[in-house]
Structures are given as structure tokens and as C-alpha cells.
Amino acid sequence: KAGVTQTPRYLIKTRGQQVTLSCSPISGHRSVSWYQQTPGQGLQFLFEYFSETQRNKGNFPGRFSGRQFSNSRSEMNVSTLELGDSALYLCASSLAGYFTDTQYFGPGTRLTVL
Amino acid sequence: AQSVAQPEDQVNVAEGNPLTVKCTYSVSGNPYLFWYVQYPNRGLQFLLKYITGDNLVKGSYGFEAEFNKSQTSFHLKKPSALVSDSALYFCAVRDTGGGNKLTFGTGTQLKVEL
Numbered sequence: 001k002a003g004v005t006q007t008p009r010y011l012i013k014t015r016g017q018q019v020t021l022s023c024s025p026i027s028g029h030r031s032v033s034w035y036q037q038t039p040g041q042g043l044q045f046l047f048e049y050f051s052e053t054q055r056n057k058g059n060f061p062g063r064f065s066g067r068q069f070s071n072s073r074s075e076m077n078v079s080t081l082e083l084g085d086s087a088l089y090l091c092a093s094s095l096a097g098y099f100t101d102t103q104y105f106g107p108g109t110r111l112t113v114l
Numbered sequence: 115a116q117s118v119a120q121p122e123d124q125v126n127v128a129e130g131n132p133l134t135v136k137c138t139y140s141v142s143g144n145p146y147l148f149w150y151v152q153y154p155n156r157g158l159q160f161l162l163k164y165i166t167g168d169n170l171v172k173g174s175y176g177f178e179a180e181f182n183k184s185q186t187s188f189h190l191k192k193p194s195a196l197v198s199d200s201a202l203y204f205c206a207v208r209d210t211g212g213g214n215k216l217t218f219g220t221g222t223q224l225k226v227e228l
Contacts, residue, residue: 004157033214035216045215045216045217048213048214055213055214056213056214056215090158094214099146099165099208099210100146102148103160103214103216105150105158105160106157107156107157108156108157110155
């Protein structure tokens with residue numbers, strides 16, 4: 001089975017621009033979560049989507065948004081980029097998001113904001 | 115709110131020696147605990163999880179973890195370390211408030227030397 005895939009792997013943007021990142025979950029997985037990883041803040045939860053609905057959201061400003069499609073693929077969007085948005089963005093998928101489910105992570109998208 | 119602490123930023127061990135990476139947790143309700151490993155420029159790889167049952171959990175690549183409810187700990191162990199085990203290790207706890215959010219520790223850099 002193919003793992004979680006994320007595109008693009010690397011991205012360079014300038015302040016004020018917007019960016020869209022894509023995540024394809026493992027086949028059959030319906031829950032997709034997004035995390036931001038930075039040296040200063042570590043791994044922080046952004047949001048989770050299940051059956052095209054946002055089920056959970058972390059403490060990030062409204063510039064960070066996401067969506068999920070009927071095939072469970074997910075995108076996240078960051079508008080009006082700031083320097084502090086430079087990070088590794090990780091997507092994780094799980095079967096249904098039950099407490100016992102394991103989240104499997106993709107390789108991440110490295111975003112650099114100049 | 116859930117939290118996880120990894121008290122050691124770095125652990126050094128000689129190849130062939132046993133290794134332990136420490137993790138303590140704080141949750142309201144039943145703990146659902148996970149260990150992940152991250153190699154440079156890669157996403158997180160799932161190692162093992164504790165949901166319920168035996169306090170000794172066996173995982174991938176010869177790793178195991180010991181759940182101790184009285185000490186609220188979930189230490190990662192391996193009987194004989196390999197140089198290839200050198201990586202960043204994260205302990206995580208599932209949010210009990212519903213959804214699929216993981217709260218991660220700050221990570222422990224494991225260095226296995228010849």
C-alpha cells in the first residue's frame with residue numbers, strides 16, 4: 001500500500017503571498033490531520049478533517065485553512081504569509097480517527113517564506 | 115489538557131548497549147500513547163502505541179515501550195542499539211476531547227556511537 005504523499009516537497013514563497021499544500025492519504029483512510037513543525041515550537045496540531053468536515057482545530061490564526069475532498073485528499077492553505085510560517089508541514093492519515101487509530105505521516109512539505 | 119514531557123534533549127549510547135528514551139505524560143482519562151521517529155528531512159515514522167492491555171508494548175525495529183501508570187511514564191527502550199537508530203524520537207498522547215489530535219513532546223535526539 002502506498003503511504004501518505006504530500007506535494008510539493010519544497011516551496012519558497014515571499015511574505016504576503018499565499019500557498020496551498022496537498023496531501024493524499026493512505027488508500028481507505030478517511031481522516032487527515034495537519035501539523036506544523038518548527039525548531040522553536042516543535043510539532044503543533046493545525047486541524048483535522050474527516051468525511052470532508054473539519055472535526056478539530058488547533059490554535060492557529062484564520063490565515064490557516066484547509067479542506068478535504070470526497071476522495072479524502074486534503075489541502076491546506078496559508079494566506080498572507082509571514083516569515084514565521086516557515087516550517088515543515090506534515091500531513092497524517094488514519095482510518096477513521098478513533099482513539100485507537102494510528103496516524104501515519106507523510107514526508108512533509110518544507111515551506112520557506114522570504 | 116493533555117501534555118507530554120521528554121526530559122532529555124539528547125541521549126548518547128554506544129552501539130550494542132541498551133537504550134532508553136524517557137517520556138512522561140499528563141492526561142485526564144485513559145492515556146493513548148505513541149512513539150514516532152524522525153530521520154533528517156523525513157516525516158514521522160510510527161514505532162508503537164499503548165492503548166490498553168499489557169504494560170510492555172512491542173513495536174517496529176526491535177523497539178518496545180513500558181507503560182507505567184503510577185509513574186505516568188511511557189519510556190521507549192531497545193535492548194541493543196544500532197548506529198542506524200540515531201534519529202529524533204517523539205512521544206505523543208492522543209487528545210481525549212474527541213477528534214484525532216496528537217500532542218507531542220519536544221523530542222529527544224538519540225545518538226548511537228560506534
